[in-house]
Amino acid sequence: DAGVIQSPRHEVTEMGQEVTLRCKPISGHNSLFWYRQTMMRGLELLIYFNNNVPIDDSGMPEDRFSAKMPNASFSTLKIQPSEPRDSAVYFCASRLQGPRVGAFFGQGTRLTVV
Amino acid sequence: AQSVTQLDSQVPVFEEAPVELRCNYSSSVSVYLFWYVQYPNQGLQLLLKYLSGSTLVKGINGFEAEFNKSQTSFHLRKPSVHISDTAEYFCAATTSGTYKYIFGTGTRLKVLA
Numbered sequence: 001d002a003g004v005i006q007s008p009r010h011e012v013t014e015m016g017q018e019v020t021l022r023c024k025p026i027s028g029h030n031s032l033f034w035y036r037q038t039m040m041r042g043l044e045l046l047i048y049f050n051n052n053v054p055i056d057d058s059g060m061p062e063d064r065f066s067a068k069m070p071n072a073s074f075s076t077l078k079i080q081p082s083e084p085r086d087s088a089v090y091f092c093a094s095r096l097q098g099p100r101v102g103a104f105f106g107q108g109t110r111l112t113v114v
Numbered sequence: 115a116q117s118v119t120q121l122d123s124q125v126p127v128f129e130e131a132p133v134e135l136r137c138n139y140s141s142s143v144s145v146y147l148f149w150y151v152q153y154p155n156q157g158l159q160l161l162l163k164y165l166s167g168s169t170l171v172k173g174i175n176g177f178e179a180e181f182n183k184s185q186t187s188f189h190l191r192k193p194s195v196h197i198s199d200t201a202e203y204f205c206a207a208t209t210s211g212t213y214k215y216i217f218g219t220g221t222r223l224k225v226l227a
Contacts, residue, residue: 004157031213043204043217055213091157099208100165102148103215105157 004106006092012112018080021109024073025094033103034067034077035091043091049075050097061086082113116141118207120218128226129197135190135221137205147188148206148215149179158204164188175199200225 005024013019025032034046047057052069060067064083069075079086089110093103121136139145146165150158162173169181179190188205205218 042219045214048213050213093158099210099213099215100146100163102160102163105150105159107155107157110155 004092004094004104006090006106006109008109009107010110010112012114013082015083015113016081017113018078019082019086019111019113021077021090021092021111023075023077023092023106025075025092026104027073028096029094029104030072030097031095031103032069032075033091033093034075035093035105037089037091037108038087046077046090079111082111084113087111087113116145116207116209116216118205118216118218120205120221122221123219124222124224126224126226127195130194132193133191133195133199133223135203135205135223137188137190137218139186139188139205139207139216141186141207141209143209143211146208146210147179147181148208149173149177149188149190150204150206151175152202152204152220154201161190161203195223195225197225197227199223 007022032049036044046059047067049069067077089108091108093105095103117140119138127133148163149161152158162171164171164181172178177192202220202222204220206215208215
């Protein structure tokens with residue numbers, strides 16, 4: 001298995017532009033997480049999907065952020081409009097049902113908003 | 115409420131020396147514990163996990179961790195480190211009643227030649 005695949009690996013965009021980050025979870029995994037990592041705040045859980053349904057989006061910073069999972073093999077995280085404070089590394093992670101197995105992380109997308 | 119504390123933000127150690135990275139957790143219920151490693155510009159990779167049973171858990175790359183319920187600790191150890199172990203290490207906790215992983219703030223291990 002290729003693991004969790006995220007694209008793009010790097011994204012540089014201007015403030016005010018729309019940004020879409022993509023994630024392909026490991027086949028067969030039915031739980032998916034989006035995290036954001038910054039030096040100041042560490043790893044923050046943004047949203048959690050189970051069986052393609054958003055279960056907890058309380059970590060989404062504000063209405064500018066939205067996430068979808070149209071099917072079991074694809075998820076997106078969109079920021080519109082983007083702001084410089086959104087600059088961070090965004091990780092997608094997936095796992096099988098239940099917390100005992102641990103989550104598998106993608107390589108991340110480094111977002112820079114200028 | 116659940117929390118995970120990694121007491122050291124940075125740990126420098128010479129190559130071939132032993133290392134211990136500390137992790138303490140708080141939880142009122144049975145807890146599952148994990149250690150992840152993050153190499154530069156990479157995602158987090160699972161090193162090892164404690165679910166139940168034997169308190170000494172062995173993981174990949176020669177790492178091991180010991181679960182100590184009385185001290186609410188899950189310290190990570192390696193008897194002899196290599197330059198390639200230079201990375202950031204995260205301790206995480208969860209319980210059977212939740213889907214969330216609570217991550218510590220990370221410990222940056224720097225192995226010196």
